[in-house]
Amino acid sequence: xxxxxxxxxxxxxxxAWTGARMEEATSGFVNASYFSNLLGDRIKQPGLDxxxxxxxxxxxxxxxxxxxxxxxxxxxxxxxxxxxPKGASLxxxxxxxxxxIPDERTGEAMTSAEVAKRAAGRVTEEELQRMRSGDLENPxxxxxxxxxxxxxxxPAYWFRRGEDRPLVDQEVVEALRVEQNRLxxxxxxxxxxxxxxxxxxxxxxxxxxxxx
Numbered sequence: 025x026x027x028x029x030x031x032x033x034x035x036x037x038x039x040a041w042t043g044a045r046m047e048e049a050t051s052g053f054v055n056a057s058y059f060s061n062l063l064g065d066r067i068k069q070p071g072l073d074x075x076x077x078x079x080x081x082x083x084x085x086x087x088x089x090x091x092x093x094x095x096x097x098x099x100x101x102x103x104x105x106x107x108x109p110k111g112a113s114l115x116x117x118x119x120x121x122x123x124x125i126p127d128e129r130t131g132e133a134m135t136s137a138e139v140a141k142r143a144a145g146r147v148t149e150e151e152l153q154r155m156r157s158g159d160l161e162n163p164x165x166x167x168x169x170x171x172x173x174x175x176x177x178x179p180a181y182w183f184r185r186g187e188d189r190p191l192v193d194q195e196v197v198e199a200l201r202v203e204q205n206r207l208x209x210x211x212x213x214x215x216x217x218x219x220x221x222x223x224x225x226x227x228x229x230x231x232x233x234x235x236x
Contacts, residue, residue, distance in 0.1 A: 025089070026063050033082045041082060049081045069164040072114075089165060090172070090179035115158040117182060121175045122156070128210040131203075139174050146170030176213060
């Protein structure tokens with residue numbers, strides 16, 4: 025993954041990025057040794073702060089770290105990208121998920137214990153509490169992916185722009201309090217993209233029939 029990013033984003037002064045160049049560009053935050061070890065696949069759980077720094081320095085969207093390389097569409101020369109913006113810390117983003125995404129079975133807010141269980145051991149309840157309080161600000165890539173799966177959100181959520189609309193508005197929260205709505209949502213989670221499209225078409229047809 026890192027090699028593909030290096031190939032797609034050469035150094036602005038020409039040539040490839042090296043450990044020394046990265047260390048200089050990040051004022052030592054990502055040093056040459058870390059660069060070399062990441063490139064050599066010797067760092068299995070890189071920290072979010074280091075990945076963000078590399079992305080910002082090289083000029084690519086930080087969310088590419090969270091996506092399969094086969095799905096990448098790497099823009100060249102993207103100059104106005106924003107990563108985790110001011111006012112949208114990990115603490116803020118995580119607490120927003122807890123506030124806006126209820127348990128589909130009960131309609132009630134999920135607890136840290138429930139989310140930890142959904143994360144299948146990748147994130148502990150204690151780590152979640154520390155993230156929510158702001159004590160843990162640098163989760164690993166695997167932890168972010170586990171949280172994305174636990175809440176069923178796109179991994180790019182963690183890098184969203186500060187002016188985005190809330191992930192789930194109050195109208196949706198109220199709708200999920202209805203048992204039938206929660207059942208429809210729960211049963212649709214395992215459907216493929218094509219199957220979800222078919223379901224949307226069917227819903228539109230039912231709505232049109234109701235208007236006749």
